[in-house]
Amino acid sequence: MVNRVTLIGYTGQDPEVRTMETGQKKARLSIATNENYKDRNGDWQSTTEWHDVVFWRQLAERAEQSVKKGMMLYIEGKLTHRTYEDKDKVTRKLTEVVVDYFRILDGKKPEGNGAGSNYAPKTDTTVIPPMPVEAGVEANSDDLPF
Numbered sequence: 428m429v430n431r432v433t434l435i436g437y438t439g440q441d442p443e444v445r446t447m448e449t450g451q452k453k454a455r456l457s458i459a460t461n462e463n464y465k466d467r468n469g470d471w472q473s474t475t476e477w478h479d480v481v482f483w484r485q486l487a488e489r490a491e492q493s494v495k496k497g498m499m500l501y502i503e504g505k506l507t508h509r510t511y512e513d514k515d516k517v518t519r520k521l522t523e524v525v526v527d528y529f530r531i532l533d534g535k536k537p538e539g540n541g542a543g544s545n546y547a548p549k550t551d552t553t554v555i556p557p558m559p560v561e562a563g564v565e566a567n568s569d570d571l572p573f
Contacts, residue, residue, distance in 0.1 A: 436460040454487035499532040
């Protein structure tokens with residue numbers, strides 16, 4: 428079984444960062460993704476989906492330092508569902524993507540910086556090591572069970 432989400436989209440706001448009682452940081456934000464398609468009449472249509480995204484620990488710290496509203500992000504994570512009770516005692520259900528990895532695909536020019544500023548988009552250069560191959564199993568094996 429696999430619970431894997433990959434998103435490429437634009438941030439809707441700066442990360443909201445909280446420090447939990449345990450000292451761990453948690454950052455939340457929304458990511459907008461777009462889908463373009465032709466309708467029955469052959470006209471192009473566009474829909475936008477908003478996704479709630481959560482970063483924990485070091486990823487939350489990194490998001491707090493480098494992610495700003497309007498940036499394009501690549502995100503990998505898992506889909507989670509949780510329920511909570513709002514201030515009116517109504518039970519609500521929330522679906523979130525818990526981030527395992529993210530990368531800034533472009534930078535956003537900060538407001539108020541004029542021409543001639545030294546702004547350069549920040550990009551994440553984190554390298555993910557390749558998955559280890561089990562001893563005695565070839566990576567291109569034709570004996571895969573699927």
